[in-house]
Amino acid sequence: MRTDPLGKLEDLREEIDRIDEQIVDLLAQRQGKVQNVVSLKKAAGMPVYHPSREEDLISRRREQAQQAGIEPDHIEELYRCIVRQSRMRQTVHVAQSGVRPGSKVLIVGGRGQMGRYFGGKFRESGYEVRILDVEDWPRAEGLCEEIDLALVCVPIHLTVGVIQDLARHLPDSCVLADITSVKGAPLRAMLEAHPGPVVGLHPLFGPSTSSMDKQIVVATPGRDSEASQWLVDQLSAWGGIVARLDASEHDELMDLMQGLRHFATFAFGRFLAQRKVNLGRTLEFSSPIYRLELAMVGRLFAQDPALYGDIITASPERRALLGEFAAAVSEACGLLEQEETTEFCREFREIAAWFGPFCGQAMRESTFLINKLVERF
Amino acid sequence: MRTDPLGKLEDLREEIDRIDEQIVDLLAQRQGKVQNVVSLKKAAGMPVYHPSREEDLISRRREQAQQAGIEPDHIEELYRCIVRQSRMRQTVHVAQSGVRPGSKVLIVGGRGQMGRYFGGKFRESGYEVRILDVEDWPRAEGLCEEIDLALVCVPIHLTVGVIQDLARHLPDSCVLADITSVKGAPLRAMLEAHPGPVVGLHPLFGPSTSSMDKQIVVATPGRDSEASQWLVDQLSAWGGIVARLDASEHDELMDLMQGLRHFATFAFGRFLAQRKVNLGRTLEFSSPIYRLELAMVGRLFAQDPALYGDIITASPERRALLGEFAAAVSEACGLLEQEETTEFCREFREIAAWFGPFCGQAMRESTFLINKLVERF
Numbered sequence: 001m002r003t004d005p006l007g008k009l010e011d012l013r014e015e016i017d018r019i020d021e022q023i024v025d026l027l028a029q030r031q032g033k034v035q036n037v038v039s040l041k042k043a044a045g046m047p048v049y050h051p052s053r054e055e056d057l058i059s060r061r062r063e064q065a066q067q068a069g070i071e072p073d074h075i076e077e078l079y080r081c082i083v084r085q086s087r088m089r090q091t092v093h094v095a096q097s098g099v100r101p102g103s104k105v106l107i108v109g110g111r112g113q114m115g116r117y118f119g120g121k122f123r124e125s126g127y128e129v130r131i132l133d134v135e136d137w138p139r140a141e142g143l144c145e146e147i148d149l150a151l152v153c154v155p156i157h158l159t160v161g162v163i164q165d166l167a168r169h170l171p172d173s174c175v176l177a178d179i180t181s182v183k184g185a186p187l188r189a190m191l192e193a194h195p196g197p198v199v200g201l202h203p204l205f206g207p208s209t210s211s212m213d214k215q216i217v218v219a220t221p222g223r224d225s226e227a228s229q230w231l232v233d234q235l236s237a238w239g240g241i242v243a244r245l246d247a248s249e250h251d252e253l254m255d256l257m258q259g260l261r262h263f264a265t266f267a268f269g270r271f272l273a274q275r276k277v278n279l280g281r282t283l284e285f286s287s288p289i290y291r292l293e294l295a296m297v298g299r300l301f302a303q304d305p306a307l308y309g310d311i312i313t314a315s316p317e318r319r320a321l322l323g324e325f326a327a328a329v330s331e332a333c334g335l336l337e338q339e340e341t342t343e344f345c346r347e348f349r350e351i352a353a354w355f356g357p358f359c360g361q362a363m364r365e366s367t368f369l370i371n372k373l374v375e376r377f
Numbered sequence: 378m379r380t381d382p383l384g385k386l387e388d389l390r391e392e393i394d395r396i397d398e399q400i401v402d403l404l405a406q407r408q409g410k411v412q413n414v415v416s417l418k419k420a421a422g423m424p425v426y427h428p429s430r431e432e433d434l435i436s437r438r439r440e441q442a443q444q445a446g447i448e449p450d451h452i453e454e455l456y457r458c459i460v461r462q463s464r465m466r467q468t469v470h471v472a473q474s475g476v477r478p479g480s481k482v483l484i485v486g487g488r489g490q491m492g493r494y495f496g497g498k499f500r501e502s503g504y505e506v507r508i509l510d511v512e513d514w515p516r517a518e519g520l521c522e523e524i525d526l527a528l529v530c531v532p533i534h535l536t537v538g539v540i541q542d543l544a545r546h547l548p549d550s551c552v553l554a555d556i557t558s559v560k561g562a563p564l565r566a567m568l569e570a571h572p573g574p575v576v577g578l579h580p581l582f583g584p585s586t587s588s589m590d591k592q593i594v595v596a597t598p599g600r601d602s603e604a605s606q607w608l609v610d611q612l613s614a615w616g617g618i619v620a621r622l623d624a625s626e627h628d629e630l631m632d633l634m635q636g637l638r639h640f641a642t643f644a645f646g647r648f649l650a651q652r653k654v655n656l657g658r659t660l661e662f663s664s665p666i667y668r669l670e671l672a673m674v675g676r677l678f679a680q681d682p683a684l685y686g687d688i689i690t691a692s693p694e695r696r697a698l699l700g701e702f703a704a705a706v707s708e709a710c711g712l713l714e715q716e717e718t719t720e721f722c723r724e725f726r727e728i729a730a731w732f733g734p735f736c737g738q739a740m741r742e743s744t745f746l747i748n749k750l751v752e753r754f
Contacts, residue, residue, distance in 0.1 A: 005421040012414050013430070017437070019407045023400055024438055024452060028445035030396045037389050044382040053390070060394070061401055068405035074462045075401060078455060085451045204664035208744065218662060243662060250662075256649070257659050257667050264645055265670075267709040270724065271702055272633070273731040282634050283735075285595060285620060285627075287581035289673075290634050292746065293642075296670055298739025301732050305725035309718030319713050325648055326710040332644040333703040336696050341686030347647065348682035354650040355678050358660075362675025367585065369669065372749045 027082070034086045054083050088211050099234040101126030104147045108132045108166060109154035113207040113304070114179060118151060121212075121238060137165070144169035149231060151201075152178035152186070156310040160189040167193030175228045177201050181258060182314045183220045183247040191222055198222030199231065200247060202254075203240070206303070213239035220247045251315070258311050259318040260325055262300065266312065269297045288370040404459070411463045431460050465588050476611040478503030481524040485509045485543060486531035490584040490681070491556060495528060498589075498615060514542070521546035526608060528578075529555035529563070533687040537566040544570030552605045554578050558635060559691045560597045560624040568599055575599030576608065577624060579631075580617070583680070590616035597624045628692070635688050636695040637702055639677065643689065646674045665747040 002008055040046075058079050065075040105122045109115040110131030123129045132143050144150070150170055154162050159180045167190075170176060176194045179201050180186045187200040200220035209215060217240045219232060232242050245253075272279070283291065300308065313319055335344045352359055379385055435456050442452035482499045486492045487508030500506045507520050521527070527547055531539050536557045544567075547553060553571045556578050557563045564577040577597035586592060594617045596609060609619050622630075649656070660668065677685065690696055712721050729736055 005417055009414065009417055012410055012417070016407060016410045016414075017434070019403050019410065020434070020438060020456075021441060023403050023407075024441045024445065024447070026396050026400050026403070027452070027455075028442075028447050030393060030400075031447055033389055033393050033396065037386065037393075040382055040386055040389070046382075057394070057397070061397060064398065064401045065405075068401065070401070070405050070408055071462070075404070077462075078404075078458055079397075081455055081458060085448070085454075204662070204667075208740075216662060216664060245662060249658075253655075253659055253662055256652075256654055257663060260648075261667060261670055263709070263713075264641070266725070266728075267706045268641055269728050269732065270709055271637075271705045273728040274705065275633075276731075277633055278630075279732070279735055281626075282630055285581070285593060285622060285630055286634060287593060289676075290581075290638060292743075293638055293673055294735075295739040295742045295746075296666075296673070298732055298736045299666075299743045301725070301729040302736035302740040305722040305729070306718065308725065309721045312721070313713050313718055322710050322713060326707040328648045328651065329644045329706045330703040332640070332647055333699055336640075336690050336699060341683065341690055344686045344689070345682040348643070348678065348685065351643075351646050351650045352678040352682070354653075355646065355656070355675055358656055358671075359675045359679035362672040363585070363679040366669075366672045366676045369672075369746050369749060372746060 098125030106150045108152045115153035117207040149175045163189040183250045197224040197227035199228045475502030483527045485529045492530035494584040526552045540566040560627045574601040574604035576605045
């Protein structure tokens with residue numbers, strides 16, 4: 001042991017490095033054990049995700065931390081990370097065993113982004129995957145032969161037409177499903193055109209999502225739910241959470257959650273571009289929260305214009321809602337005409353009361369994320 | 378060792394638990410060593426944060442992970458977390474030693490949220506802190522006696538008036554600074570009213586920020602920068618990043634980054650409230666990205682209406698900008714009048730091109746955060 005401050009510091013750092021070496025070593029051992037668990041579960045046909053085991057594991061590490069004099073929240077944060085990494089690894093392994101491997105799945109629009117995503121998933125899980133895209137229509141008859149599922153993954157404005165063209169080639173017993181982000185019109189079209197099992201799906205995630213783990217898929221029941229249960233089970237096996245919702249409530253919610261939200265983001269980004277704002281300079285002097293908000297805007301413009309155009313203008317109801325929104329923004333602006341903020345504050349408090357306990361939760365969640373952002377970038 | 382699947386699973390889980398016990402044990406040991414490092418640094422007056430040591434440490438763990446067959450990205454994620462937790466602990470310790478302990482600091486508006494925040498910081502670091510709030514003006518003369526710094530932390534619309542009232546009590550050598558989120562008018566008022574050292578500050582964070590670590594503080598130079606250098610050093614010692622910017626550029630940037638951004642969020646929340654949207658239902662069926670976007674809206678309404686009213690209406694320029702924004706939203710809405718999205722897509726692509734490489738970065742950052750959100754909640 002050295003006695004001068006710099007020497008001592010060097011010694012301490014070496015000791016920390018040795019501790020870190022042991023930690024990473026243990027993490028590698030842990031991964032080995034987790035792989036054994038996966039093989040065992042796979043062989044016994046058990047589900048991967050085991051929430052109560054995870055919570056139990058974390059509680060025990062928190063207790064140990066408390067006794068050892070470390071911040072239990074810090075240990076929980078680390079273990080949430082470890083557990084998630086291990087869950088993702090497990091999901092990847094188990095995903096390969098399908099619920100109905102060998103079944104024939106036709107992906108309509110299979111060369112689009114979401115089509116490729118689902119095609120890959122089904123293929124990995126042992127299904128026979130066929131693709132029907134624009135240029136394949138002359139061969140539609142053969143492609144549809146003996147299929148167990150036709151999954152329509154085409155742009156919103158083409159969905160109804162594609163369903164009508166497709167249906168006459170389908171075997172009666174085949175499950176017909178779509179993944180369009182509006183559900184009313186496509187579901188009606190499927191029920192009219194196809195006499196067999198029908199289910200509408202809306203995966204609330206994009207093709208860049210690395211794992212379906214904990215991602216929501218809305219299922220709108222159509223006809224003969226039992227016959228399409230295996231499809232729902234397959235989505236769950238991939239880690240998705242399948243939530244049932246009827247088509248009209250779905251569309252009303254999505255008018256707000258997708259149509260309005262994406263439009264507001266689009267209009268904001270458009271204004272920044274029109275003003276030729278010095279983006280680099282604003283980022284240089286930005287708080288993490290502004291950086292995060294701007295990232296949400298930039299994120300939109302990293303994606304496919306046609307997809308967002310389709311989502312934003314999906315239905316006449318949605319376009320009417322956006323008109324009302326634009327009028328409301330002008331009205332809100334009227335609140336600010338005088339320097340006096342009494343009226344603004346009164347409205348602010350009313351809105352906060354309407355949001356209720358969500359505000360506090362939103363504060364905690366976004367603060368948690370802002371800390372993550374500060375940590376990482 | 379048991380041989381039936383459930384027994385085997387139990388055994389494996391026990392082995393994982395034993396590994397986890399050792400990991401937490403090592404983390405506790407690590408914390409002890411880090412505390413030794415802190416004491417040593419404190420005694421030797423060395424800075425806490427050592428970016429190159431952190432990067433070096435993480436590189437070595439990545440290499441070890443690669444050799445041990447674990448995903449290096451996973452290990453990096455864990456170690457960024459460990460290193461950050463340890464950095465926060467170090468900052469807390471070192472913060473207590475001030476740059477100029479014993480100096481007299483007057484916090485004007487010391488009972489407001491930011492006033493209390495800075496009062497606490499200075500006190501922890503060994504300064505003599507005095508408070509001047511609304512009811513203390515009769516004692517202003519005595520409170521200002523021999524002070525080294527007067528820090529004005531009052532609402533925006535009061536700042537200029539308070540500066541004028543305060544200045545005649547200040548010793549000439551005292552540093553006069555404010556933390557208002559507009560800088561033009563307050564800086565001019567400080568320079569006119571006080572002949573001594575002047576600096577305008579704008580901390581880009583709120584009073585709920587647990588650590589100043591990596592938070593940005595804008596400094597707009599006023600007069601005699603050398604005399605206020607210790608204040609800048611103190612902010613840096615607390616972990617802040619002090620960035621110089623002149624008042625007019627600052628205000629122009631903040632019109633957009635604060636005024637416009639907060640107004641857009643306010644108008645969006647107001648519209649949801651007016652429509653009496655079923656918030657719980659939208660959250661139940663929300664994708665992580667929508668949840669995150671809604672959290673940013675809810676976050677605003679968890680905060681002080683008067684503060685946001687002040688920020689949004691801070692100057693006539695800002696109010697004019699918001700009017701232009703409202704007009705631009707209506708105009709954007711006009712793009713959607715027909716079902717045809719050609720024009721929307723053309724504008725979308727233009728805006729995306731204007732955002733340039735930021736889009737890709739925004740996609741990566743927000744995807745990283747969405748994963749964090751999925752993991753945690």
